Amino acid sequence: MINFLDLKKLNAQYADELKAACANVIDSGWYIGGKELACFEQEFAIYCDAKHCIGVANGLDALSLTLRAWIEMGRLSPGDEVLVPANTYIASILAITENNLVPVLVEPDEATFNISPAYLKEAITKKTKAIVAVHLYGQLADMPAIMDIAGEERLLVLEDSAQAHGAGIGGRKAGNWGDASGFSFYPGKNLGALGDAGAVTTNDDELATVIRALGNYGGIKKYENTYRGVNSRLDEIQAAMLRVKLRFIEQEITARRELAGIYSVEINNDLISTPSVAHPEAHVWHLYVIRSKYRNQLQEYLNSYDIQTIIHYPIPAHRQLAYKGQFSDSYPLTDLIQDQVLSIPLSSVTTKQEIHTVARYLNDFSIA
Ligand SMILES: *Cc1c(COP(=O)(O)O)cnc(C)c1O
Numbered sequence: 134m135i136n137f138l139d140l141k142k143l144n145a146q147y148a149d150e151l152k153a154a155c156a157n158v159i160d161s162g163w164y165i166g167g168k169e170l171a172c173f174e175q176e177f178a179i180y181c182d183a184k185h186c187i188g189v190a191n192g193l194d195a196l197s198l199t200l201r202a203w204i205e206m207g208r209l210s211p212g213d214e215v216l217v218p219a220n221t222y223i224a225s226i227l228a229i230t231e232n233n234l235v236p237v238l239v240e241p242d243e244a245t246f247n248i249s250p251a252y253l254k255e256a257i258t259k260k261t262k263a264i265v266a267v268h269l270y271g272q273l274a275d276m277p278a279i280m281d282i283a284g285e286e287r288l289l290v291l292e293d294s295a296q297a298h299g300a301g302i303g304g305r306k307a308g309n310w311g312d313a314s315g316f317s318f319y320p321g322k323n324l325g326a327l328g329d330a331g332a333v334t335t336n337d338d339e340l341a342t343v344i345r346a347l348g349n350y351g352g353i354k355k356y357e358n359t360y361r362g363v364n365s366r367l368d369e370i371q372a373a374m375l376r377v378k379l380r381f382i383e384q385e386i387t388a389r390r391e392l393a394g395i396y397s398v399e400i401n402n403d404l405i406s407t408p409s410v411a412h413p414e415a416h417v418w419h420l421y422v423i424r425s426k427y428r429n430q431l432q433e434y435l436n437s438y439d440i441q442t443i444i445h446y447p448i449p450a451h452r453q454l455a456y457k458g459q460f461s462d463s464y465p466l467t468d469l470i471q472d473q474v475l476s477i478p479l480s481s482v483t484t485k486q487e488i489h490t491v492a493r494y495l496n497d498f499s500i501a
Pocket residue numbers: 191192193194221222224225267293295296316317318319329330331
């Protein structure tokens with residue numbers, strides 16, 4: 134069996150350090166809002182080259198609390214339109230609707246799967262106030278172009294960096310392009326905790342303060358509430374796990390890049406296309422996503438040889454029951470992509486042998 138992602142094997146690489154860090158927290162007697170969180174926030178801010186990092190409970194909260202903070206700060210109002218890629222994971226869109234903002238879906242660039250700056254420009258109306266720029270599958274969106282558009286149109290930019298820790302262009306990483314950036318540390322992400330966790334990075338002092346308050350029942354000081362906040366915390370054990378794993382993130386990315394490089398060289402079948410990369414540094418290969426007109430047959434075929442694959446994502450937001458009646462327009466590129474994409478095994482603990490095997494099976498795939 135070639136696993137899509139073997140988390141047990143992945144975390145086993147760091148097991149001694151993770152166990153020691155966990156034991157430290159247990160022995161400290163301090164489990165929420167302590168030294169591990171403060172250190173992780175500082176270390177992750179440095180990693181992203183951002184001024185602030187605010188730990189929260191998960192990636193969805195990171196996005197949602199940022200938008201909420203902009204509402205509290207008077208920079209957004211309920212009913213404002215927020216541009217977001219049509220082919221993103223549902224969380225990017227839930228964060229918008231949770232705040233009574235209006236998501237406007239934008240079609241992707243077919244080559245990179247990321248939001249197309251040209252379509253983005255076309256979608257701007259008088260009500261448009263922000264962009265959620267998703268770095269989908271681990272590839273940085275076209276941030277230079279997106280930031281230019283945002284500058285001209287005075288739009289806020291929130292990066293959804295849940296899949297792209299460490300991706301960058303010209304040394305400038307995800308988390309330091311937009312006005313703020315939301316990260317997820319869900320166990321399967323490139324920087325994964327051993328439970329739920331998330332964070333926001335930003336260079337905006339006021340935004341950082343408001344997000345921190347919102348995640349703490351709406352108050353900076355205990356028992357003093359400025360906002361009707363929520364409870365969204367990154368606990369000490371997860372912060373400690375993340376501090377260990379942050380030390381190895383560059384190794385993780387290097388391993389993924391090497392394996393992705395093998396796929397891109399070895400996969401050679403007219404029925405399958407491999408992903409394109411705008412800049413090598415821009416992609417951290419959270420997912421290696423191929424495309425085929427015969428995607429469903431291809432998935433069954435690989436499955437019959439015990440090769441696990443996943444579709445990211447089988448139902449786009451505009452076809453989800455949750456958003457019935459919300460989106461009237463059609464999204465032909467998103468539908469096409471959603472019918473053709475297939476994510477094949479890739480992680481830092483996938484072996485080169487496994488990569489060669491998957492590539493060989495892909496090359497042998499044919500349609501009767
Ligand atoms: C995982 C993910 C999220 C949500 O993160 P959680 O920690 O699961 O809440 C948001 N956006 C994208 C693109 C993701 O992949």
